[in-house]
Amino acid sequence: MTDISQSAAVPGTAPQRPAATLSARLARWLPRLVMAPSFLVVLIGVYLFIAWTLWISLSSSAMLPRYDFVGLEQYVRLWNTPRWHTAVINLFLFTGLFLGVTIALGLLMAILLDQNIRAEGVLRTVYLYPMALSFIVTGTAWKWVLNPELGVEKVVQSWGWDTFAFDWITRPETAIYCVVIAAVWQSTGFAMAIFLAGLRGIDSSIIKAAQIEGASLPRIYASIIVPLLRPAFLSVIVLLSYISIKSFDLVLALTNAGPGGSTEMPSTFMFAYTFQRNQMGVGAASAIMMLMTVAAIIIPYLYSELREDTHGH
Template sequence: MARKKSIADRFADWLPRLVLAPSLLAVIVGVYLFIAWTGWISVSSSKMVPQYDFVGLEQYYRLWATPRWHTAVANLFIFSALFLAVTIAVGLIMAILLDQNIRAEGALRAVYLYPMALSFIVTGTAWKWILNPNLGIQKVVNGLGWESFVFNWITQPDFAIYTIVIAAVWQSSGFAMAIFLAGLRGIDNSVIKAAQIEGASLPRIYASIIVPMLRPAFLSVIVLLSYISIKNFDLVLAMTNGGPGSATEVPSTFMFSSVFRRNQMGVGAASAIMMLMTVAAIIIPYLYSELKEGRDGH
């Protein structure tokens, strides 16, 4: 006959649920409830204040008819493509170099990872000073005697978006390096030794054997960096505030401006939902592939 559980046993069974309940409630209210609220506002006639009527997809039509939104989307594609490509390349190269068991590896790893410890506001402010023609690189080089040197990208509408890429790559390369280095350290050294016995050079081993084995690390880096690029707001706000003009406008700054500067809450909510759908289009396939591999592995 089964022994009846005591009050202490029941409390022990419920304790994990009680501990997790506040966090779960905060996530439900602070994330999912507000996502649902934003979705409803995006199909309402809300402008300065929320309205709870229903106008269908009118706000989405207005969103896609706005030239600034097209600029923001174009900038997002430019920023994301360059940010992912350069950050992955720099992170992979740094990880491969650190994987050679060089001296002071711990110190170098800390130096590479340090920028990731800074907030994007701090990074943006610092790079705004560095790239300011009257304060930063251009002024320093001119002061050294090279009067014809010009590096004023941050003030040029055609080049300003690339300064955002420079700052973002500087901050995130160490993060990519850490993931790639963890992947490299998880590869059996016998694979490298076997290839060396066959006469393969070290660059050939990395290019043909090691790097293809880093597929899970590549997938993780691409997903995480894509998420960072889509929600990029602090960096743009600190460096250029979306300018000059709207040259560095991205969806996140467009959303902020629509709600708090132009009193277009419905359009801002619609842009937020578009960003959410973009993130979901990246995250859901990744989670599905991870769960599928987990089931197949078992």
Template sequence: MTRKKSFSDRLADWLPRLVMAPSLLVILVGVYLFIAWTGWISLSSSRMVPQYDFVGLEQYYRLWATPRWHTAVANLFIFSALFLAVTIGVGLVMAILLDQNIRAEGALRAVYLYPMALSFIVTGTAWKWILNPDLGIQKVVNGLGWESFVFNWITQPKFAIYTIVIAAVWQSSGFAMAIFLAGLRGIDNSVIKAAQIEGATLPRIYASIIVPMLRPAFLSVTVLLSYIAIKNFDLVLAMTNGGPGNATEVPSTFMFSATFRRNQMGVGAASAMMMLMTVAAIIIPYLYSELKESRDGQ
């Protein structure tokens, strides 16, 4: 015969749900409800104000017929490819160097991680000053006597997107380093000792044994940095505001400009849904692989 639960027992069972209910409600309304609303607006004829009619994929046709959107997508591919490659490379090298049990490791780790504590607005403003030909690197070098030195990429349409990459790499490399370092510290030292007994050099050990064992860390870093790259908005806004011209336009700045500056709410919503689908295409396979590995490991 089962004992009937007392009020205190029932309260203990429901208390976690009651505590989590406000947060879940905020997420439901503030995230998923507005995602659904944005999706509906992207299928409407909305311009300056929302309209709740249905025009099918008309806004998406208008979106892909806009040259600025093509520029934004091309810039996203350039930025993402360089950002991921350089950040992962720099982060991995820094993690390997810190893994050698050097002195002041804690201080160096804090220094490497410090940029990640800054907002992208602060980073963008600082790098805007650093790269400004009249204030930053070029002026300092010219003042030292090298008057022929020119570094004005931030004012050149062909090179401005690369200045965004420089600032983003500076901010995110420490984050990648921390993940790789955690992965390195999780590898059994006996693997390295066994390879050394066989006569393998330390660079060969890292290249052939250690780095391939960091596959989960590489996957995590790639997914997280891809998400940062796709939603990149405030860094571009602070550094170049999408300029010169629209040379550094990315999907997020295009969405903002279309919605709030050009009164094309439907097109802006369509661009937002395209960004959401891109993020989902990255996150969903990652989550599936993680869940699959956890089920296989049980």
């Protein structure tokens, strides 16, 4: 840009001036033109509807949107709904277990895979593969695996262990753990991949140094390597929490929020109240509650990431 304006200022180059400014103007506008459609779609499809949902949550909308203002009435009604309480409790239970088990298993698998074993590439692909499936497929497959009439219980009983019982999916107090099992199965490989990448970045002479100092392998991992994986932990925690808060398809395919609403999650609650139970206002309020929860996790993460970027790391 500066080059062009400078050359244009030189008297001898005056005839070139219109062409130069035209191409310069094009160069300036082309990126904006190319970006415009997607920007517009995101603006309307995401942010406009977030604003619209916020408005609906503050209105008395039921079956159809009604554009009035009733303050926080829908939020009060939401928090007085026992089913919403179940959803919130399930969310915390599910998130806690899902994160804990996925991280523990993923880290363990990454550490084991990092021991210079044979066929590592194949194993890595095998473990990562579930990530390529949609949650609908995972949910359907595990519905069959966990079904007492078709799956594990049936197989073990047919081997002769007649009293074997594994009917968690049919019991309201344990069904949520089935959702955890399926979600862990799908995401562990992903956590493993991130941890493995982190482990690969560690200078091997650090481990040698600790060995010479007499540290045992568990001690080396606990005192030196795992602390070094902090960025990997942060990424895994943020991404998995976000997956668990928006988990909708998995629950729908696996248990359809049942039995008896026992595996209700905020996302399924929102869907049911907005589109099936004609309580759009309550549904919108629950959606806004979810948005707040995600924002509470993502914003500090983005903030720390962006701050590191400006520090040139």
